[in-house]
Amino acid sequence: MGILHKRAIEASETTRPVPDLRTGDIVEIKLEVPENRRRVSIYKGIVMSRQNAGIHTTIRIRRIIAGIGVEIVFPIYSPNIKEIKVVKHRKVRRARLYYLRTSSPGFQPSTESSSAEHLRSSKELSSFFFFGARSSCIISIYGASCYQRTAPFLCLPFCIFPWNESI
Template sequence: MGILNKRAVEAAMAERPTPDIRTGDVVEIKLEVPENRRRVSIYKGIVMSKQNAGIHTTIRIRRIIAGIGVEIVFPVYSPNIKEIKVVAHRKVRRARLYYLRDKLPRFSTFK
């Protein structure tokens, strides 16, 4: 299974290269939304955590929408994700930034 998982990751990386994403990065994800026609929506947020699981690797992104904190889990190697771009990096001392849920919204906001 490990060999199959490694091959699947290599095939996904050949199709669309993925940057080195770490906790604390501010990332911009271009996601293809399957509606009437395939439109691309841009989701920008801070990476709260990363789950390494081979082809099933996920990242949890947090952003503030209309004053309310929203978290979405994205599979990194999903075919619906067209591009992942690291906009900035924040210095963090933790592997999981779940404490941002209890902080003021300004800590999850970025420019």
């Protein structure tokens, strides 16, 4: 790492201390929106991965919002981030938690708890998937699961008709 990168990291840590962020931690990030300097948005989620690259170090946060998984990548030394707070440390055995994209929502830090009946029905119906125009866009019965680089217009809702039942 170059001297300029080290000085930039030291300068950003003097204005705002960066906590020890590890994969699996539940964090709360206060981000100042660039369009409006007075509004601060709060993002809370689980750290899925961390990319160490000096001043360009990023973390990937995952959160379930309205039944849809949302992933956001934050550069931790960004001047727009006002505060990073670790809510809870969780021990995980992986460096990248990409399996959370397909797992049940029990590990997610959401406030809504899903019932066992809903989980059982989602396992029974997990074979009904429709793949969109890109491989990163998966549409299921319960809604769209689109990742970062997928355009929203590629995720179109569809219906499953009971083909085996007689009319």
